[in-house]
Amino acid sequence: MKWITAWRRRPWAGYAVVLAALAIIGVAYAGASPRTDSAQASDTKTSEQDVAKGKALFSQACSSCHGMNAEGTKSAPSLIGVGAASVDFQVGTGRMPAMNPGAQIPRKKPIFNEQQTEELAAYIASLGGGPAVPSADQVDPSHADAALGGRLFRANCAQCHNFAGSGGALTGGKFAPSLDKATPKQIYEAMISGPQAMPVFNDTTVTPAQKRAIIAYVTQTRSEPNPGGNGLGRVGPVAEGLAGWLVGIGLMVVAAMWITARKPKKKHND
Amino acid sequence: MSTATPPKAIDGTIGFADERFGTAGFLRGKMKKVFPDHWSFMLGEIALYSFIILLATGTFLTLWFKPSMGEVIYHGSYTKLDGVNMSEAYDSTLRISFDVRGGLLMRQIHHWAAVLFLASIMVHMLRVFFTGSYRKPREVNWLIGLGLFTLGILEGLFGYSLPDDLLSGTGLRITQGVMQSIPVVGTYIFYFAFGGGFPGHDFISRLYTVHVLLIPGILLALVGAHFMILWHQGHTQFSGKNRTEKNVIGKPFFPVFMIKAGAFFMFTFAVTALLGTFAQINPIWLFGPYTPDSITAGSQPDFYMGFLEGALRIMPNWETNLWGHTIPWNVLVPALLPLGLIMTGAALWPFIEQWATGDKKIHNLADRPRNAPFRTAVGMTAVTFYGMLWLAGGNDILADKFHVSLYATTWFFRGAVFVGPVIAYVVTKRLCVGLQRSDAAELHHGVEAGVITMLPSGEFVEMHQPVKEDAEAVLRGKQELPAIEDAGEDANGIPAPSSRGPLGKARKALNNAFTADDISIGNGHGNGHGNGHGEHPEAGTGDHKELSRG
Numbered sequence: 158m159k160w161i162t163a164w165r166r167r168p169w170a171g172y173a174v175v176l177a178a179l180a181i182i183g184v185a186y187a188g189a190s191p192r193t194d195s196a197q198a199s200d201t202k203t204s205e206q207d208v209a210k211g212k213a214l215f216s217q218a219c220s221s222c223h224g225m226n227a228e229g230t231k232s233a234p235s236l237i238g239v240g241a242a243s244v245d246f247q248v249g250t251g252r253m254p255a256m257n258p259g260a261q262i263p264r265k266k267p268i269f270n271e272q273q274t275e276e277l278a279a280y281i282a283s284l285g286g287g288p289a290v291p292s293a294d295q296v297d298p299s300h301a302d303a304a305l306g307g308r309l310f311r312a313n314c315a316q317c318h319n320f321a322g323s324g325g326a327l328t329g330g331k332f333a334p335s336l337d338k339a340t341p342k343q344i345y346e347a348m349i350s351g352p353q354a355m356p357v358f359n360d361t362t363v364t365p366a367q368k369r370a371i372i373a374y375v376t377q378t379r380s381e382p383n384p385g386g387n388g389l390g391r392v393g394p395v396a397e398g399l400a401g402w403l404v405g406i407g408l409m410v411v412a413a414m415w416i417t418a419r420k421p422k423k424k425h426n427d
Numbered sequence: 428m429s430t431a432t433p434p435k436a437i438d439g440t441i442g443f444a445d446e447r448f449g450t451a452g453f454l455r456g457k458m459k460k461v462f463p464d465h466w467s468f469m470l471g472e473i474a475l476y477s478f479i480i481l482l483a484t485g486t487f488l489t490l491w492f493k494p495s496m497g498e499v500i501y502h503g504s505y506t507k508l509d510g511v512n513m514s515e516a517y518d519s520t521l522r523i524s525f526d527v528r529g530g531l532l533m534r535q536i537h538h539w540a541a542v543l544f545l546a547s548i549m550v551h552m553l554r555v556f557f558t559g560s561y562r563k564p565r566e567v568n569w570l571i572g573l574g575l576f577t578l579g580i581l582e583g584l585f586g587y588s589l590p591d592d593l594l595s596g597t598g599l600r601i602t603q604g605v606m607q608s609i610p611v612v613g614t615y616i617f618y619f620a621f622g623g624g625f626p627g628h629d630f631i632s633r634l635y636t637v638h639v640l641l642i643p644g645i646l647l648a649l650v651g652a653h654f655m656i657l658w659h660q661g662h663t664q665f666s667g668k669n670r671t672e673k674n675v676i677g678k679p680f681f682p683v684f685m686i687k688a689g690a691f692f693m694f695t696f697a698v699t700a701l702l703g704t705f706a707q708i709n710p711i712w713l714f715g716p717y718t719p720d721s722i723t724a725g726s727q728p729d730f731y732m733g734f735l736e737g738a739l740r741i742m743p744n745w746e747t748n749l750w751g752h753t754i755p756w757n758v759l760v761p762a763l764l765p766l767g768l769i770m771t772g773a774a775l776w777p778f779i780e781q782w783a784t785g786d787k788k789i790h791n792l793a794d795r796p797r798n799a800p801f802r803t804a805v806g807m808t809a810v811t812f813y814g815m816l817w818l819a820g821g822n823d824i825l826a827d828k829f830h831v832s833l834y835a836t837t838w839f840f841r842g843a844v845f846v847g848p849v850i851a852y853v854v855t856k857r858l859c860v861g862l863q864r865s866d867a868a869e870l871h872h873g874v875e876a877g878v879i880t881m882l883p884s885g886e887f888v889e890m891h892q893p894v895k896e897d898a899e900a901v902l903r904g905k906q907e908l909p910a911i912e913d914a915g916e917d918a919n920g921i922p923a924p925s926s927r928g929p930l931g932k933a934r935k936a937l938n939n940a941f942t943a944d945d946i947s948i949g950n951g952h953g954n955g956h957g958n959g960h961g962e963h964p965e966a967g968t969g970d971h972k973e974l975s976r977g
């Protein structure tokens with residue numbers, strides 16, 4: 158075992174050990190923690206227990222607006238038949254429970270954890286079908302065609318969300334949000350549930366494979382660096398014009414002032 | 428440093444040229460040309476230098492750009508578009524961006540230089556307008572400048588349309604709509620320009636010829652004319668000590684100004700290079716290729732087209748049907764009216780001013796904006812009008828960033844485009860008059876010395892000291908605005924022929940507008956001519972050169 162002692166003397170040995178330890182812990186943790194993805198697969202049978210817990214949560218947090226049996230009230234729509242996907246999206250993006258109703262209920266930090274969200278979803282699904290939460294495979298962008306996704310995105314989504322998913326204004330104070338934060342699952346759910354001002358893209362208009370391609374486009378675009386420097390928010394020519402004036406003309410005017418104020422070295426008498 | 432003859436190196440070159448072309452007198456004269464040094468005189472130069480940068484980088488781009496609508500399937504290094512159908516124009520621009528060494532940098536510098544070119548033309552024009560530098564004898568150069576501005580906008584629009592990406596295609600679609608909206612001939616113009624349907628196959632290649640050959644050629648000729656006239660007439664200068672209508676005080680072209688100009692060119696290049704390196708512009712790979720079924724939020728033109736876009740966005744959806752023909756006011760009015768108003772107004776302005784004031788004198792001294800309240804106020808009115816349309820062109824971005832309703836912004840700008848200019852007019856005029864008053868007060872009572880003394884009576888007063896000589900010269904440089912020789916009424920109460928009729932009345936009214944708010948600085952028309960006319964000291968002080976004109 159001489160080689161171990163030799164290795165231990167190397168300057169990088171300490172780092173290597175720490176890294177290895179971290180890797181082992183990581184793998185162990187991944188294996189031990191609940192496999193969230195498969196747990197949400199659409200074909201998983203939700204237990205009676207989940208539904209009961211969901212109903213309890215619902216009557217606490219949601220019934221004031223949506224009614225005791227999710228039948229809807231003056232202030233919020235009925236949730237019967239909206240499906241688990243819609244609940245998972247709304248609660249998972251923190252939109253529900255809604256706080257102060259403005260023009261549009263914004264994304265915020267979710268209040269419920271994944272377990273509770275699942276229970277709520279199970280309860281609403283038990284009331285009458287609707288689109289289920291997509292499986293991990295359905296939303297996996299790794300094998301999808303981002304180029305196809307780009308074409309579909311420009312034809313279906315860019316008019317509201319902008320070419321790079323940076324978001325855009327809609328009428329009446331509503332807005333299509335930036336797509337920087339949505340997870341692949343939420344992107345899929347947004348398409349099948351059509352939250353608020355967004356239309357529903359059901360499986361006949363945009364097939365599941367195409368949805369996956371769109372997810373690939375969105376996730377690749379947002380993580381891709383800007384080869385040309387700072388992306389200026391990726392909102393198009395308005396930001397460029399602003400930069401041209403503020404930085405371009407700004408610097409040039411300063412330069413003009415400096416250059417005209419400069420006197421040649423030789424002092425003159427006045 | 429006030430050597431009137433250039434050193435050997437230059438003189439030798441001039442001598443060489445002289446022996447062959449007989450140009451010595453001309454060139455020597457030019458070398459001695461004097462440039463006033465106020466920073467605002469450099470603004471036009473930014474435009475010149477960015478134009479040179481545009482020529483250089485544009486030529487680089489022509490080496491790879493393919494102006495063709497021929498359809499190809501992309502297999503370049505930007506994998507996110509792999510296998511997508513696109514035009515050769517778009518394909519080649521992607522290749523310039525990702526596969527040509529330095530290509531993206533060149534594209535970005537070209538585009539940033541275009542932005543800088545038009546922005547600097549605009550500020551340069553504003554400087555000329557607000558100081559009255561367009562007055563006789565410089566009216567022709569003012570018109571040439573307007574021509575350069577208009578052509579620059581067109582050149583930018585065409586360049587923007589070349590890569591055939593989603594935004595440029597959307598822009599072209601609007602251009603096409605504007606062409607077609609012209610009554611009677613619209614459809615023919617459209618078919619002629621596009622050579623058939625939209626987008627067709629011919630348009631991009633035609634645009635290309637116009638963009639790289641036709642307009643740059645005309646621009647070059649106009650820039651040449653602009654500078655020759657400038658060189659002949661000399662710059663205007665602000666009034667100040669020893670400055671008169673008959674001389675120019677500043678730096679001689681050689682060597683001081685030449686070095687400064689060279690350095691300034693380097694600055695311009697540095698700024699465009701800086702922007703080109705660190706700020707992404709027109710990322711066509713994110714926009715994707717143009718297809719008629721696609722559209723994106725944030726579809727905007729470059730800033731110099733923004734005011735037209737804004738006009739289009741806030742125009743109510745009006746159309747009239749005349750004998751089976753639709754007159755689309757909703758496109759026609761925004762496309763032609765604001766541009767027409769601003770450009771025609773600007774072109775006519777020097778002549779309107781001459782007519783209304785009856786002022787046919789040569790003006791080499793620039794006005795301070797406050798001393799011409801009517802002109803300044805009208806200028807601000809136009810600026811506000813333009814500015815409101817401009818902001819309206821970005822209303823979706825404004826609505827998104829400030830979380831207001833898109834409709835609300837549209838309605839806001841519908842009002843603001845009319846109310847804003849009126850407010851600007853009134854406020855500017857008040858400001859000018861106020862500033863004139865304080866100038867007059869300063870001349871008469873001096874400036875506050877910042878020293879407080881107690882009078883024997885116990886009252887505190889602030890000491891005033893007379894204005895410094897330099898500052899006084901500036902204040903006294905104010906030129907009394909000429910009222911028209913008041914034809915008035917003759918002994919029988921009959922108005923003179925020149926002020927009769929609608930035209931005469933209009934002239935009188937305009938004349939009033941020009942002269943009404945003139946606060947006299949008193950003391951017998953102190954106007955900087957005091958030490959000017961007649962005797963013009965030829966000797967410069969220190970490195971400052973002074974030349975008499977003509």
Ligand code: HEM
Binds near residue numbers: 478541
């Ligand atoms: C006042 C002068 C000019 C202005 C305002 C101007 C403006 C523009 C703009 C805004 C673009 C789009 C650039 C982009 O893709 O981001 C463009 C493209 C282009 N320009 Fe110019 N340009 C000017 C002069 C020239 C000249 C003189 C040439 C050639 C000799 C030229 C050649 C090109 C070419 C080949 C393209 C297409 C390639 C590309 O889009 O990257 N330009 N121009």
